[in-house]
Amino acid sequence: MTISMDPGIWLGAFMTLAVFSYFFGPTKNPLFKFAESTVVGGALGYTIVIAGAKNLESLAYNKIVAGNVILIIPVIVGLLIYTRYTKNYTYLARIPIAFIVGSGIAVAAYGIISTNIIANNLVAVTGYLVNKDLATTFTNAWNIIALITSIYYFYFTGGKRQEAPPFTWLNKIGRYSIMLFMGASFGNTILARNALIIGRAQFLLYSWLGFSP
Amino acid sequence: MSQMIRKYLPLGLLTTIIAIVTIQYYLSIQVLKDLSSTILNWAVIMATIAVGLGIINLLTRYMRNISRRRENWIFNLWTIIVIIMITATGLLYPFGTNSTFNWLLTNLYLPGDSSIYAMVFFDICFAFWRAFKVRNTDAALLLIAAFFVMLYNAPLTQNLFPQIAPLGKWLFDNPATAANRGIGLVIAIGTLAYSFRILMQRETGAVGIRESTGEE
Amino acid sequence: MTEKKQPGILDRIENIDRKVIYFIVTLAVILPLINPIGLPLNIAEESVNYKNAIDDIPDGSNVLCKIDMEAGLSGELGPAGVATINQLLEKPVKLVFIFFYRGDCPLVFVNNILPNVNGYIDTTHLGNKVYGVDWVSLGYIEGHESAMAKLAEDMHFVTVDQFGNKMSDLPLMQDIKTASDFSLLIHVGGGDNAPVLNQFSTPYKLKTICATAGVDYVGVLQYYKAGVYSGILNSLKGTAEYEFLLGQPGLAIVATDAISVIHVTLLVLIIIGNAIYIYKRMVKKDVKGGVTE
Numbered sequence: 261m262t263i264s265m266d267p268g269i270w271l272g273a274f275m276t277l278a279v280f281s282y283f284f285g286p287t288k289n290p291l292f293k294f295a296e297s298t299v300v301g302g303a304l305g306y307t308i309v310i311a312g313a314k315n316l317e318s319l320a321y322n323k324i325v326a327g328n329v330i331l332i333i334p335v336i337v338g339l340l341i342y343t344r345y346t347k348n349y350t351y352l353a354r355i356p357i358a359f360i361v362g363s364g365i366a367v368a369a370y371g372i373i374s375t376n377i378i379a380n381n382l383v384a385v386t387g388y389l390v391n392k393d394l395a396t397t398f399t400n401a402w403n404i405i406a407l408i409t410s411i412y413y414f415y416f417t418g419g420k421r422q423e424a425p426p427f428t429w430l431n432k433i434g435r436y437s438i439m440l441f442m443g444a445s446f447g448n449t450i451l452a453r454n455a456l457i458i459g460r461a462q463f464l465l466y467s468w469l470g471f472s473p
Numbered sequence: 474m475s476q477m478i479r480k481y482l483p484l485g486l487l488t489t490i491i492a493i494v495t496i497q498y499y500l501s502i503q504v505l506k507d508l509s510s511t512i513l514n515w516a517v518i519m520a521t522i523a524v525g526l527g528i529i530n531l532l533t534r535y536m537r538n539i540s541r542r543r544e545n546w547i548f549n550l551w552t553i554i555v556i557i558m559i560t561a562t563g564l565l566y567p568f569g570t571n572s573t574f575n576w577l578l579t580n581l582y583l584p585g586d587s588s589i590y591a592m593v594f595f596d597i598c599f600a601f602w603r604a605f606k607v608r609n610t611d612a613a614l615l616l617i618a619a620f621f622v623m624l625y626n627a628p629l630t631q632n633l634f635p636q637i638a639p640l641g642k643w644l645f646d647n648p649a650t651a652a653n654r655g656i657g658l659v660i661a662i663g664t665l666a667y668s669f670r671i672l673m674q675r676e677t678g679a680v681g682i683r684e685s686t687g688e689e
Numbered sequence: 690m691t692e693k694k695q696p697g698i699l700d701r702i703e704n705i706d707r708k709v710i711y712f713i714v715t716l717a718v719i720l721p722l723i724n725p726i727g728l729p730l731n732i733a734e735e736s737v738n739y740k741n742a743i744d745d746i747p748d749g750s751n752v753l754c755k756i757d758m759e760a761g762l763s764g765e766l767g768p769a770g771v772a773t774i775n776q777l778l779e780k781p782v783k784l785v786f787i788f789f790y791r792g793d794c795p796l797v798f799v800n801n802i803l804p805n806v807n808g809y810i811d812t813t814h815l816g817n818k819v820y821g822v823d824w825v826s827l828g829y830i831e832g833h834e835s836a837m838a839k840l841a842e843d844m845h846f847v848t849v850d851q852f853g854n855k856m857s858d859l860p861l862m863q864d865i866k867t868a869s870d871f872s873l874l875i876h877v878g879g880g881d882n883a884p885v886l887n888q889f890s891t892p893y894k895l896k897t898i899c900a901t902a903g904v905d906y907v908g909v910l911q912y913y914k915a916g917v918y919s920g921i922l923n924s925l926k927g928t929a930e931y932e933f934l935l936g937q938p939g940l941a942i943v944a945t946d947a948i949s950v951i952h953v954t955l956l957v958l959i960i961i962g963n964a965i966y967i968y969k970r971m972v973k974k975d976v977k978g979g980v981t982e
Contacts, residue, residue: 267580268576271581272584275584276584279585280592283595283711293545294548296548298552298555298581298582298585299582300531300552300555301551301552301559302555302577302578304528304552305555305582306563307528308525308528309560309563309568309574310563310568310793310795312524313568314568314829315829315830317849318830318849319518320518320521323848326848334514334518335518337515338522342525342526344526351478351479353681355482356523357483357679357680358490358680359490359512359515360519360520360835361487361671361680362487362490362491362494363490363494363513363516363835364516364834365679366493367513367834367837367887368664369495370498371884371886371887372664372665372887374891375912375917376661380912380915381658383915384911399647402648403647403650406651408655409655410652410656410659411655415659436614437648438656440614440618440644441649441650441907442615442618443615443620444907445649446615447619447621447623447641448622448626448903448904448924450903451623451903451923451924451925451952452903453594454948454952455764455925456590456593456761456764456765458718458722458948458951459591459940460584460588461718461947462722463584465722473722473943510842513842516832516835517830517831517832517839517846520831520833521831521832566853567849567853568853569851575796575800578793579796582793583763583801584760586760586761587760590760591764595711598958599707599710601962603962616959620959624956628728628949629726629728629949629950630952646910646914650910653908
């Protein structure tokens with residue numbers, strides 16, 4: 261076990277322990293607040309550099325300098341979004357928002373239809389109708405029931421008509437199917453959270469304290 | 474004229490953009506494809522410029538806290554110092570390649586950010602102890618599903634209970650996926666319905682126009 | 690005047706200080722990492738398909754790699770990124786790395802993932818792959834799904850790469866125009882699986898594999914079952930299976946023992962907590978007043 265002599269690793273270890281001091285010391289102690297404010301500052305810093313300056317250079321400045329001067333128009337229109345901070349010209353910010361929101365909605369809508377509805381759901385549901393043996397038939401029947409009742413639960417819950425059987429049964433089965441999904445998803449989320457803490461522990465034990473894996 | 478620029482211009486732009494970009498996916502008309510490509514190009518540039526909004530909001534709030542010496546003002550000051558350090562080193566050309574910029578982010582920011590994400594682990598552990606009780610059928614089903622999935626995910630329990638652990642896999646592959654498809658389909662249809670309402674200008678909130686007054 | 694009831698042993702256990710629980714789970718994390726047990730792994734079919742998808746890439750083709758994780762996910766998916774690049778380095782293919790999730794993702798890639806790759810010297814060489822000729826990193830592109838749609842349509846949408854090199858100076862990028870010039874898309878990351886499928890995989894019929902975070906796994910699994918993904922890895926567990934298949938043990942295999950011990954600890958906590966709860970409900974049913982929580 262040889263402790264690292266790299267100042268960067270010591271700084272990383274300090275930041276890690278400062279954040280975890282939230283649990284083992286008084287909550288919101290100065291060490292934790294220091295680490296939290298450093299992370300916020302770092303996030304904003306890289307956003308300005310990478311998401312702001314570097315992207316603007318790559319997507320607009322280089323192309324304008326190369327002769328594509330029409331790209332000055334989206335730069336000027338994009339700057340209108342900062343009229344939000346003025347008193348009388350706030351409405352001008354809606355123009356770049358319309359561009360950003362409109363293009364986002366259009367590409368997402370196409371993706372939802374082509375991938376989510378057609379490639380995923382329609383193709384998969386036809387697979388539920390293929391029955392090779394008793395086990396597959398039982399599983400497929402369960403899948404079809406879970407699919408239909410979970411859709412039913414979201415669209416047709418509520419109202420006087422749904423207070424009598426068989427609507428209450430459909431409602432219940434749908435809710436139970438969704439609970440099974442949530443439970444399975446939660447069980448896997450535990451795996452994900454374990455992985456996060458194991459990652460930090462590996463850094464502290466292997467990179468900082470020098471234990472060998 | 475005022476109404477034209479305040480309300481109808483942004484809504485008209487929104488509708489036109491959605492229509493052009495959506496239609497070009499389904500009709501092979503070169504003019505529409507070129508127009509859509511230009512719109513996407515412009516939208517990405519505008520999104521890049523809009524990154525500064527959140528930064529300005531936060532900086533304004535922090536400066537106000539510091540000038541009025543509010544609670545934790547010293548930490549707000551430290552945040553601004555960190556922003557200045559990282560931005561100053563990062564803006565040395567070529568942007569984002571300076572070694573000091575990389576060192577600061579790698580050793581100051583990345584470990585802190587990873588650790589903040591990992592904090593959730595401890596809260597989940599405590600919740601397992603105190604909060605996750607089988608109070609009713611729904612909670613019982615949720616816990617049973619999570620229980621079998623956890624048995625499946627851990628190699629130790631997979632080897633100790635080779636008959637029970639595959640039930641977790643079956644839960645994943647079948648009822649969970651089927652219900653997730655149902656939820657996904659519902660979300661997809663809801664998103665499409667909302668997008669259609671925006672296209673028809675029934676939802677003006679997308680560009681920040683309140684329906685009651687027509688103003689922000 | 691009513692007497693205050695003394696808390697029984699079950700009440701004391703139930704109301705135990707949270708720091709005790711934190712201490713127990715901290716030990717459950719640390720001890721298996723210091724003293725690994727070495728438990729056997731069961732390999733899932735999805736992990737085998739993930740490896741096979743990379744094995745089946747035709748020689749000389751281009752691979753689009755979106756090893757796109759922020760700092761928080763690097764503990765969970767970093768080993769998957771490392772193992773994937775290690776397998777790709779053994780094949781005569783060309784690699785293009787793209788990032789859309791967050792601005793710090795290229796930083797995590799260069800500082801947390803690349804240094805752990807086999808034969809890494811610096812960013813000019815990845816094993817025997819030379820930067821600009823055999824591999825390129827385009828850096829982070831703001832704009833999410835709109836930017837993905839634009840880049841898929843025109844790979845020269847960005848004019849400089851992550852390290853400030855002009856696209857015209859990169860020999861690899863001269864033959865790549867759109868997403869259809871790639872034979873495989875590898876997505877290691879979380880949070881934006883659907884936009885990647887919507888803009889790259891489905892319109893360009895690009896074969897796609899994904900190493901996903903645990904929280905997104907159930908969502909990704911439905912696409913795998915529908916045939917949209919050719920192979921997937923489930924968080925650190927799937928990565929451990931993948932490392933085992935490659936014969937290159939890394940941090941994920943080391944972590945499986947810790948995963949096992951933590952899971953067993955949590956299962957024990959939940960069983961004891963619920964046993965106490967159910968017992969108290971059964972006992973208090975016989976007593977007037979019922980449950981007093």
